[in-house]
Amino acid sequence: MNLRPNTFAAPSRFYAMAGTLTPWFWAAALLFGLTGLYVGFAIAPTDFQQGDAYRIIFIHVPAAWMSMLIYLVLAFWAAWGWMLNARMASMYARALAPTGALFTFIALWTGALWGKPTWGTWWVWDARLTSEFILLLMYLGYIALTEAIDDPRRAANAGALLALVGVVNIPIIYFSVRWWNTLHQGATISMTAAPKMVSTMLTAMLLMTFCFWSYSFAVVFTRARAIVLEQESDNEWVKGLER
Protein backbone atom coordinates (compact mmCIF):
# COMPACT_ATOMS: atom_id res chain seq x y z
CA MET A 1 0.00 0.00 0.00
CA ASN A 2 1.19 3.47 -0.85
CA LEU A 3 1.41 5.50 2.37
CA ARG A 4 0.56 9.20 2.24
CA PRO A 5 -0.16 11.63 5.09
CA ASN A 6 -3.87 11.33 4.48
CA THR A 7 -3.93 7.56 3.96
CA PHE A 8 -5.69 6.94 7.26
CA ALA A 9 -8.17 9.76 6.74
CA ALA A 10 -10.36 7.13 5.07
CA PRO A 11 -12.44 5.55 7.83
CA SER A 12 -12.09 2.06 6.34
CA ARG A 13 -8.28 2.22 6.37
CA PHE A 14 -8.23 3.79 9.80
CA TYR A 15 -10.47 1.00 11.03
CA ALA A 16 -8.07 -1.66 9.78
CA MET A 17 -4.95 0.14 11.02
CA ALA A 18 -6.40 0.80 14.48
CA GLY A 19 -7.49 -2.82 14.72
CA THR A 20 -3.95 -4.02 14.01
CA LEU A 21 -2.27 -1.58 16.38
CA THR A 22 -4.60 -1.78 19.38
CA PRO A 23 -3.25 -5.08 20.82
CA TRP A 24 0.30 -3.71 20.57
CA PHE A 25 -0.66 -0.57 22.47
CA TRP A 26 -2.33 -2.68 25.15
CA ALA A 27 0.84 -4.76 25.44
CA ALA A 28 3.00 -1.62 25.67
CA ALA A 29 0.67 -0.11 28.29
CA LEU A 30 0.90 -3.27 30.37
CA LEU A 31 4.68 -3.46 30.05
CA PHE A 32 5.32 0.21 30.84
CA GLY A 33 2.72 0.18 33.60
CA LEU A 34 4.15 -2.84 35.40
CA THR A 35 7.77 -1.67 35.20
CA GLY A 36 6.75 1.89 36.07
CA LEU A 37 4.83 0.77 39.14
CA TYR A 38 7.68 -1.55 40.15
CA VAL A 39 10.29 1.19 39.87
CA GLY A 40 8.00 3.71 41.53
CA PHE A 41 6.81 1.62 44.45
CA ALA A 42 9.70 -0.80 45.07
CA ILE A 43 12.92 0.86 43.92
CA ALA A 44 12.42 4.62 44.28
CA PRO A 45 13.56 5.86 47.71
CA THR A 46 11.19 7.21 50.34
CA ASP A 47 10.96 10.98 50.41
CA PHE A 48 12.41 12.42 53.62
CA GLN A 49 9.67 15.04 53.95
CA GLN A 50 6.55 13.39 52.60
CA GLY A 51 7.28 9.76 53.44
CA ASP A 52 5.68 7.21 51.13
CA ALA A 53 2.66 9.39 50.36
CA TYR A 54 4.59 11.11 47.61
CA ARG A 55 4.49 7.91 45.51
CA ILE A 56 1.04 8.87 44.27
CA ILE A 57 2.71 11.42 42.00
CA PHE A 58 3.74 8.53 39.73
CA ILE A 59 0.09 8.36 38.75
CA HIS A 60 -0.98 11.91 39.53
CA VAL A 61 1.54 13.86 37.45
CA PRO A 62 1.31 11.75 34.25
CA ALA A 63 -2.49 11.84 34.51
CA ALA A 64 -2.45 15.63 34.81
CA TRP A 65 -0.12 15.88 31.81
CA MET A 66 -2.37 13.62 29.76
CA SER A 67 -5.48 15.56 30.75
CA MET A 68 -4.08 18.78 29.30
CA LEU A 69 -2.41 17.19 26.29
CA ILE A 70 -5.54 15.29 25.27
CA TYR A 71 -7.61 18.49 25.31
CA LEU A 72 -5.15 20.12 22.92
CA VAL A 73 -5.08 17.06 20.65
CA LEU A 74 -8.87 16.91 20.76
CA ALA A 75 -9.17 20.57 19.79
CA PHE A 76 -6.63 20.08 17.01
CA TRP A 77 -8.40 17.12 15.41
CA ALA A 78 -11.83 18.66 15.93
CA ALA A 79 -10.68 21.87 14.22
CA TRP A 80 -9.02 19.84 11.47
CA GLY A 81 -12.24 17.95 10.88
CA TRP A 82 -14.25 21.15 10.84
CA MET A 83 -11.96 23.10 8.46
CA LEU A 84 -11.23 20.34 5.97
CA ASN A 85 -14.53 18.53 6.43
CA ALA A 86 -12.57 15.38 7.32
CA ARG A 87 -14.94 12.89 8.92
CA MET A 88 -12.24 10.72 10.44
CA ALA A 89 -10.61 13.63 12.28
CA SER A 90 -13.96 14.58 13.82
CA MET A 91 -14.65 11.02 14.85
CA TYR A 92 -11.20 10.77 16.40
CA ALA A 93 -11.77 13.98 18.39
CA ARG A 94 -14.98 12.58 19.79
CA ALA A 95 -13.21 9.35 20.71
CA LEU A 96 -10.59 11.31 22.67
CA ALA A 97 -12.99 13.16 24.94
CA PRO A 98 -13.97 10.44 27.46
CA THR A 99 -10.34 9.41 27.94
CA GLY A 100 -9.34 13.03 28.55
CA ALA A 101 -12.16 13.43 31.06
CA LEU A 102 -11.07 10.21 32.78
CA PHE A 103 -7.47 11.41 33.15
CA THR A 104 -8.66 14.77 34.46
CA PHE A 105 -10.77 12.98 37.03
CA ILE A 106 -7.87 10.69 38.00
CA ALA A 107 -5.58 13.71 38.37
CA LEU A 108 -8.10 15.41 40.67
CA TRP A 109 -8.80 12.24 42.65
CA THR A 110 -5.17 11.27 43.20
CA GLY A 111 -4.43 14.90 43.98
CA ALA A 112 -7.01 14.76 46.76
CA LEU A 113 -5.51 11.51 48.06
CA TRP A 114 -2.08 13.14 48.07
CA GLY A 115 -3.34 16.37 49.58
CA LYS A 116 -4.85 14.78 52.69
CA PRO A 117 -1.56 13.51 54.24
CA THR A 118 0.57 16.34 52.83
CA TRP A 119 -1.53 19.50 53.06
CA GLY A 120 -3.92 18.10 55.66
CA THR A 121 -7.00 18.57 53.49
CA TRP A 122 -8.66 16.74 50.61
CA TRP A 123 -9.33 19.79 48.55
CA VAL A 124 -8.27 23.41 48.44
CA TRP A 125 -9.45 26.01 45.96
CA ASP A 126 -5.94 26.52 44.72
CA ALA A 127 -5.07 27.73 41.23
CA ARG A 128 -4.08 24.42 39.67
CA LEU A 129 -6.83 22.43 41.30
CA THR A 130 -9.42 24.96 40.25
CA SER A 131 -8.23 25.12 36.65
CA GLU A 132 -8.04 21.33 36.46
CA PHE A 133 -11.58 21.23 37.81
CA ILE A 134 -12.69 23.70 35.13
CA LEU A 135 -10.92 21.54 32.53
CA LEU A 136 -13.05 18.61 33.70
CA LEU A 137 -16.17 20.75 33.27
CA MET A 138 -15.06 21.66 29.76
CA TYR A 139 -14.57 18.00 28.84
CA LEU A 140 -18.01 17.24 30.22
CA GLY A 141 -19.46 20.17 28.27
CA TYR A 142 -17.86 18.90 25.05
CA ILE A 143 -19.16 15.37 25.62
CA ALA A 144 -22.63 16.62 26.57
CA LEU A 145 -22.86 18.88 23.51
CA THR A 146 -21.69 16.26 21.00
CA GLU A 147 -24.00 13.65 22.52
CA ALA A 148 -27.00 16.00 22.56
CA ILE A 149 -26.86 16.66 18.80
CA ASP A 150 -28.21 13.82 16.67
CA ASP A 151 -26.74 14.85 13.32
CA PRO A 152 -23.10 13.65 13.38
CA ARG A 153 -21.80 16.48 11.21
CA ARG A 154 -23.40 19.23 13.26
CA ALA A 155 -22.27 17.48 16.47
CA ALA A 156 -18.68 17.32 15.26
CA ASN A 157 -18.56 20.94 14.08
CA ALA A 158 -20.32 22.36 17.13
CA GLY A 159 -17.94 20.38 19.32
CA ALA A 160 -14.99 21.72 17.34
CA LEU A 161 -16.11 25.31 17.88
CA LEU A 162 -16.60 24.69 21.58
CA ALA A 163 -13.17 23.03 21.88
CA LEU A 164 -11.53 25.96 20.09
CA VAL A 165 -13.25 28.51 22.32
CA GLY A 166 -12.06 26.39 25.24
CA VAL A 167 -8.46 26.35 24.02
CA VAL A 168 -8.46 30.15 23.75
CA ASN A 169 -9.89 30.38 27.23
CA ILE A 170 -7.65 27.87 29.01
CA PRO A 171 -4.67 30.26 29.44
CA ILE A 172 -7.01 33.08 30.52
CA ILE A 173 -8.71 30.84 33.05
CA TYR A 174 -5.38 29.49 34.26
CA PHE A 175 -3.81 32.89 34.85
CA SER A 176 -6.93 34.43 36.36
CA VAL A 177 -7.24 31.55 38.77
CA ARG A 178 -3.55 31.74 39.62
CA TRP A 179 -3.98 35.39 40.49
CA TRP A 180 -6.92 34.50 42.60
CA ASN A 181 -5.30 31.93 44.87
CA THR A 182 -2.16 29.82 44.90
CA LEU A 183 -1.00 27.04 47.17
CA HIS A 184 0.07 24.28 44.78
CA GLN A 185 3.81 23.83 44.50
CA GLY A 186 5.55 24.92 41.33
CA ALA A 187 6.44 22.46 38.62
CA THR A 188 9.23 20.10 39.67
CA ILE A 189 10.14 19.07 36.16
CA SER A 190 10.87 21.50 33.40
CA MET A 191 12.51 21.17 30.05
CA THR A 192 15.16 23.80 30.72
CA ALA A 193 16.41 23.12 34.26
CA ALA A 194 17.92 19.95 35.69
CA PRO A 195 15.26 17.90 37.45
CA LYS A 196 15.10 18.34 41.22
CA MET A 197 14.34 14.71 41.91
CA VAL A 198 16.17 11.42 42.14
CA SER A 199 16.61 9.80 38.74
CA THR A 200 14.72 6.63 39.77
CA MET A 201 11.69 8.76 40.58
CA LEU A 202 11.97 10.48 37.25
CA THR A 203 12.31 7.11 35.51
CA ALA A 204 9.19 5.80 37.21
CA MET A 205 7.26 8.91 36.27
CA LEU A 206 8.33 8.73 32.64
CA LEU A 207 7.51 5.02 32.46
CA MET A 208 4.04 5.75 33.81
CA THR A 209 3.68 8.54 31.26
CA PHE A 210 4.49 6.10 28.45
CA CYS A 211 2.02 3.67 29.99
CA PHE A 212 -0.72 6.31 29.93
CA TRP A 213 0.14 7.25 26.35
CA SER A 214 -0.10 3.64 25.21
CA TYR A 215 -3.29 3.13 27.17
CA SER A 216 -4.79 6.27 25.61
CA PHE A 217 -3.94 5.10 22.10
CA ALA A 218 -5.39 1.66 22.77
CA VAL A 219 -8.62 2.95 24.26
CA VAL A 220 -9.10 5.83 21.84
CA PHE A 221 -8.48 3.60 18.82
CA THR A 222 -11.00 1.10 20.14
CA ARG A 223 -13.56 3.83 20.74
CA ALA A 224 -12.86 5.47 17.38
CA ARG A 225 -13.43 2.11 15.66
CA ALA A 226 -16.81 1.84 17.35
CA ILE A 227 -17.70 5.38 16.25
CA VAL A 228 -16.59 4.59 12.69
CA LEU A 229 -18.83 1.51 12.61
CA GLU A 230 -21.74 3.51 13.98
CA GLN A 231 -21.44 6.44 11.58
CA GLU A 232 -20.45 4.47 8.49
CA SER A 233 -22.97 1.69 9.01
CA ASP A 234 -24.56 2.41 5.61
CA ASN A 235 -21.32 1.88 3.71
CA GLU A 236 -20.51 -1.23 1.75
CA TRP A 237 -17.28 -2.03 3.57
CA VAL A 238 -18.98 -2.05 6.96
CA LYS A 239 -21.67 -4.38 5.65
CA GLY A 240 -18.87 -6.52 4.24
CA LEU A 241 -17.43 -6.92 7.74
CA GLU A 242 -20.51 -8.71 8.94
CA ARG A 243 -20.11 -11.49 6.43
Added chain:
Amino acid sequence: MIGLLLAVTRRDLLMARRRRMEALLPLGFFVVAAGLFPIGVGPESQTLRQIAPGVLWVCALLAAMLSVTQMFASDHHDGSLEQMVLAPQPLVVVVAGKVLAHWLTSGIPLVLTAPLIGVLFDMRAQSIVTLTLTLLLGTPILSLLGAVGAALTLGLRSGAALMFLLVLPLTVPALIFGTGAVGAVDAGLSAQAHMSLLGALLILTLLGAPLAAAAALRISLD
Protein backbone atom coordinates in the same frame (compact mmCIF):
# COMPACT_ATOMS: atom_id res chain seq x y z
CA MET B 1 -22.90 48.30 9.18
CA ILE B 2 -23.88 50.52 12.09
CA GLY B 3 -27.30 50.95 10.51
CA LEU B 4 -27.78 47.18 10.32
CA LEU B 5 -26.61 46.75 13.91
CA LEU B 6 -29.04 49.38 15.16
CA ALA B 7 -31.87 47.99 13.06
CA VAL B 8 -31.43 44.51 14.55
CA THR B 9 -31.15 45.95 18.06
CA ARG B 10 -34.23 48.12 17.59
CA ARG B 11 -36.23 45.15 16.32
CA ASP B 12 -35.24 42.97 19.30
CA LEU B 13 -35.95 45.77 21.75
CA LEU B 14 -39.37 46.27 20.20
CA MET B 15 -40.15 42.58 20.55
CA ALA B 16 -38.96 42.64 24.15
CA ARG B 17 -41.23 45.61 24.84
CA ARG B 18 -44.23 43.74 23.49
CA ARG B 19 -43.52 40.83 25.83
CA ARG B 20 -42.60 42.86 28.88
CA MET B 21 -43.10 40.13 31.46
CA GLU B 22 -40.83 37.75 29.62
CA ALA B 23 -38.08 40.35 29.41
CA LEU B 24 -38.26 41.06 33.14
CA LEU B 25 -38.23 37.43 34.29
CA PRO B 26 -34.42 37.18 34.55
CA LEU B 27 -34.47 40.23 36.80
CA GLY B 28 -37.06 38.53 38.98
CA PHE B 29 -34.85 35.46 39.15
CA PHE B 30 -31.87 37.63 40.11
CA VAL B 31 -33.74 39.30 42.97
CA VAL B 32 -35.28 36.06 44.28
CA ALA B 33 -32.03 34.08 44.10
CA ALA B 34 -29.97 36.81 45.78
CA GLY B 35 -32.71 37.31 48.36
CA LEU B 36 -32.63 33.65 49.37
CA PHE B 37 -29.00 33.77 50.48
CA PRO B 38 -29.44 35.83 53.66
CA ILE B 39 -32.27 33.48 54.64
CA GLY B 40 -30.12 30.44 54.00
CA VAL B 41 -26.83 31.70 55.39
CA GLY B 42 -28.16 33.68 58.35
CA PRO B 43 -28.70 37.38 58.95
CA GLU B 44 -25.29 38.29 60.47
CA SER B 45 -24.31 41.45 58.64
CA GLN B 46 -20.59 40.64 58.82
CA THR B 47 -21.06 37.37 56.90
CA LEU B 48 -23.48 38.94 54.46
CA ARG B 49 -21.10 41.77 53.67
CA GLN B 50 -18.37 39.23 52.99
CA ILE B 51 -20.36 37.00 50.64
CA ALA B 52 -22.31 39.80 48.91
CA PRO B 53 -20.06 40.38 45.86
CA GLY B 54 -19.81 36.66 45.12
CA VAL B 55 -23.52 36.06 45.59
CA LEU B 56 -24.49 39.00 43.40
CA TRP B 57 -22.07 38.03 40.68
CA VAL B 58 -23.09 34.37 40.65
CA CYS B 59 -26.78 35.29 40.60
CA ALA B 60 -26.11 37.70 37.73
CA LEU B 61 -24.29 34.90 35.85
CA LEU B 62 -27.21 32.52 36.30
CA ALA B 63 -29.79 35.17 35.39
CA ALA B 64 -27.86 36.04 32.22
CA MET B 65 -27.63 32.36 31.20
CA LEU B 66 -31.33 31.93 31.86
CA SER B 67 -32.34 34.70 29.49
CA VAL B 68 -29.70 34.22 26.82
CA THR B 69 -31.14 30.85 25.73
CA GLN B 70 -34.02 32.87 24.27
CA MET B 71 -31.74 35.05 22.16
CA PHE B 72 -32.16 33.02 18.96
CA ALA B 73 -34.97 30.67 19.97
CA SER B 74 -38.04 32.57 18.76
CA ASP B 75 -36.35 33.65 15.53
CA HIS B 76 -35.37 30.03 14.97
CA HIS B 77 -38.96 28.93 15.53
CA ASP B 78 -40.55 31.21 12.95
CA GLY B 79 -37.74 30.78 10.42
CA SER B 80 -36.55 34.38 10.40
CA LEU B 81 -33.15 33.30 11.74
CA GLU B 82 -32.54 31.28 8.60
CA GLN B 83 -33.32 34.36 6.52
CA MET B 84 -30.80 36.35 8.56
CA VAL B 85 -28.14 33.71 7.90
CA LEU B 86 -28.94 33.68 4.18
CA ALA B 87 -29.07 37.48 3.88
CA PRO B 88 -26.18 39.23 2.13
CA GLN B 89 -25.56 41.37 5.23
CA PRO B 90 -22.76 40.03 7.46
CA LEU B 91 -24.11 37.65 10.09
CA VAL B 92 -21.55 38.87 12.64
CA VAL B 93 -23.22 42.30 12.71
CA VAL B 94 -26.66 40.73 13.13
CA VAL B 95 -25.36 38.67 16.03
CA ALA B 96 -23.73 41.76 17.56
CA GLY B 97 -27.03 43.62 17.30
CA LYS B 98 -28.86 40.81 19.04
CA VAL B 99 -26.23 40.70 21.78
CA LEU B 100 -26.55 44.44 22.28
CA ALA B 101 -30.33 44.14 22.57
CA HIS B 102 -29.94 41.28 25.06
CA TRP B 103 -27.56 43.31 27.17
CA LEU B 104 -29.87 46.32 27.13
CA THR B 105 -32.89 44.26 28.16
CA SER B 106 -31.30 41.91 30.69
CA GLY B 107 -27.82 43.19 31.56
CA ILE B 108 -28.71 46.82 32.30
CA PRO B 109 -31.62 45.95 34.64
CA LEU B 110 -29.25 43.70 36.60
CA VAL B 111 -26.70 46.51 36.88
CA LEU B 112 -29.40 48.92 38.04
CA THR B 113 -30.83 46.51 40.62
CA ALA B 114 -27.46 45.42 42.03
CA PRO B 115 -27.02 48.50 44.31
CA LEU B 116 -30.39 47.80 45.93
CA ILE B 117 -29.45 44.18 46.62
CA GLY B 118 -26.10 45.46 47.89
CA VAL B 119 -27.96 47.55 50.46
CA LEU B 120 -29.90 44.45 51.52
CA PHE B 121 -26.55 42.75 52.10
CA ASP B 122 -25.37 45.68 54.23
CA MET B 123 -22.48 46.55 51.89
CA ARG B 124 -20.58 49.79 52.30
CA ALA B 125 -21.26 52.56 49.80
CA GLN B 126 -17.84 52.35 48.19
CA SER B 127 -18.14 48.58 47.69
CA ILE B 128 -21.55 49.03 46.11
CA VAL B 129 -20.19 51.53 43.62
CA THR B 130 -17.34 49.18 42.69
CA LEU B 131 -19.66 46.20 42.41
CA THR B 132 -22.01 48.10 40.12
CA LEU B 133 -19.11 49.18 37.93
CA THR B 134 -17.79 45.60 37.66
CA LEU B 135 -21.25 44.41 36.70
CA LEU B 136 -21.46 47.17 34.11
CA LEU B 137 -18.23 45.87 32.56
CA GLY B 138 -19.04 42.21 33.20
CA THR B 139 -22.62 41.75 32.02
CA PRO B 140 -21.75 42.42 28.34
CA ILE B 141 -19.18 39.59 28.63
CA LEU B 142 -21.95 37.30 29.85
CA SER B 143 -24.24 38.28 26.98
CA LEU B 144 -21.44 37.73 24.46
CA LEU B 145 -20.36 34.32 25.77
CA GLY B 146 -23.99 33.38 26.23
CA ALA B 147 -24.64 34.13 22.55
CA VAL B 148 -22.02 31.53 21.57
CA GLY B 149 -23.63 28.95 23.83
CA ALA B 150 -27.15 29.80 22.63
CA ALA B 151 -26.06 29.47 19.01
CA LEU B 152 -24.39 26.11 19.67
CA THR B 153 -27.38 24.63 21.50
CA LEU B 154 -29.96 26.06 19.08
CA GLY B 155 -33.02 23.84 18.83
CA LEU B 156 -31.67 21.06 21.03
CA ARG B 157 -34.03 19.27 23.39
CA SER B 158 -31.94 19.91 26.52
CA GLY B 159 -30.53 23.19 25.22
CA ALA B 160 -31.10 25.32 28.31
CA ALA B 161 -29.44 22.92 30.74
CA LEU B 162 -26.60 22.35 28.30
CA MET B 163 -26.01 26.11 28.06
CA PHE B 164 -25.11 26.29 31.74
CA LEU B 165 -22.55 23.51 31.41
CA LEU B 166 -21.00 24.99 28.26
CA VAL B 167 -20.82 28.67 29.12
CA LEU B 168 -20.43 28.96 32.89
CA PRO B 169 -16.88 27.51 32.99
CA LEU B 170 -15.86 30.14 30.44
CA THR B 171 -17.17 32.97 32.63
CA VAL B 172 -14.87 32.11 35.54
CA PRO B 173 -12.30 34.85 34.76
CA ALA B 174 -15.03 37.53 34.70
CA LEU B 175 -16.31 36.24 38.04
CA ILE B 176 -12.82 36.29 39.55
CA PHE B 177 -11.99 39.83 38.48
CA GLY B 178 -15.47 41.14 39.21
CA THR B 179 -15.54 39.92 42.78
CA GLY B 180 -11.80 40.59 43.15
CA ALA B 181 -12.34 44.30 42.50
CA VAL B 182 -14.84 44.53 45.36
CA GLY B 183 -12.53 42.50 47.58
CA ALA B 184 -9.68 44.91 46.84
CA VAL B 185 -11.83 47.92 47.74
CA ASP B 186 -12.92 46.22 50.96
CA ALA B 187 -9.26 45.64 51.82
CA GLY B 188 -8.52 49.33 51.27
CA LEU B 189 -6.68 48.81 47.99
CA SER B 190 -7.32 50.19 44.55
CA ALA B 191 -9.62 48.19 42.27
CA GLN B 192 -7.94 49.58 39.19
CA ALA B 193 -6.00 46.41 38.29
CA HIS B 194 -9.10 44.24 38.45
CA MET B 195 -11.10 46.80 36.49
CA SER B 196 -8.45 46.97 33.78
CA LEU B 197 -8.36 43.18 33.46
CA LEU B 198 -12.14 43.03 33.33
CA GLY B 199 -12.07 45.68 30.60
CA ALA B 200 -9.42 43.72 28.69
CA LEU B 201 -11.59 40.63 28.98
CA LEU B 202 -14.54 42.60 27.62
CA ILE B 203 -12.53 43.80 24.63
CA LEU B 204 -11.29 40.27 23.93
CA THR B 205 -14.77 38.73 24.06
CA LEU B 206 -16.14 41.64 22.05
CA LEU B 207 -13.68 40.77 19.29
CA GLY B 208 -14.03 37.02 19.42
CA ALA B 209 -17.50 36.07 20.60
CA PRO B 210 -19.64 37.53 17.76
CA LEU B 211 -17.47 35.70 15.22
CA ALA B 212 -17.74 32.46 17.18
CA ALA B 213 -21.50 32.88 17.62
CA ALA B 214 -21.97 33.56 13.89
CA ALA B 215 -19.92 30.44 13.04
CA ALA B 216 -21.96 28.45 15.55
CA LEU B 217 -25.21 29.64 13.96
CA ARG B 218 -23.99 28.48 10.57
CA ILE B 219 -23.09 25.08 12.03
CA SER B 220 -26.44 24.76 13.78
CA LEU B 221 -28.50 25.72 10.73
CA ASP B 222 -26.37 23.78 8.27
